[in-house]
Every structure is written in C-alpha cells, then in structure tokens.
Amino acid sequence: MPLFMDVHSLGDGVTMDDVAKAHAADLATQGEHDVNYLRYWVDEQAGQIFCLVEAPNAEAANTVHRDAHGLVADRIFAVQEGS
C-alpha cells in the first residue's frame, strides 16, 4: 500500500486534544476508503500537523479527512520510509 505524509499548516496554533479528536474521526471513517492513518505529530505552537498514512492514493487519504472533519491537508507527499 502506498505511504503518504500529509502536512497541515494551520498557522494559528492547535491543541493536542483537538487533533486527537480529529484523528479519532479519521479512524472511524477510514475503513470504507481502504485508508490507514498510522501516526501523527503536532507542533501546537506553530499549528503544524504531520500525518503518516497508508492509502491507495493521495485523494483517498484526503477524502477521509474531508469526510471525518473537513480539515484536509495543505500538502501531501508520496513517501518511502528510510531504513
């Protein structure tokens, strides 16, 4: 399954709690799109979020965010993990 890193640049700051709620909504939504949000990292002060996600394609990953909470990523990158 292709791997993606998506990037949200909110600018205004964000709380771990708010992101956790959005992530829970992603997990509840992703199954029907064959998407698997794996891990995420948040810079609360900078309002920056990184989500690591397996998905058939970038649009499927974005669709989960859109359906779950409406906050789609600003950018999404097709990545490979180094070893």
Added chain:
Amino acid sequence: MPLFMDVHSLGDGVTMDDVAKAHAADLATQGEHDVNYLRYWVDEQAGQIFCLVEAPNAEAANTVHRDAHGLVADRIFAVQEGS
C-alpha cells in the same frame, strides 16, 4: 527528550540512496551531540524529506546535519506524537 520533525524541501528530486548515505552520516555524528535521528521519509520526486529526531533542542539537531553532510533542514518543528 524533546522531539522534532525537520523538513527538507530540495525541490529538485532526490534518491533514497543519497538520503540513506546522509542519514548514515547523521548516525555516525549524532552521539557527540546527544541527538537521536529516529526515522525518516522521502518523496523522491518532490525532493521532500522528513526526519523525526530526538534532541536537546532544535539547534543540536541542525548541528548534526551540518557536521555530517551540510544539508540542514529548511524548517524544524517541536512536535509531540499523537496517540
């Protein structure tokens, strides 16, 4: 130990092999700076690299990149991992 996600936006594309060599140089250098580069992800076509790193501070993480291969990150974010 604080956690950071650093972002390299090379623009021109990059190969996994080249990034693996730079990462190996990071690992050989980091000990003296109390830094631990944990994982990294690469979008070869976009020339985008994400490095997850534990470090006492952002400057220490940057110093390892600078000493190891000179390719410092374009941005570095103080992150917490979600769960």
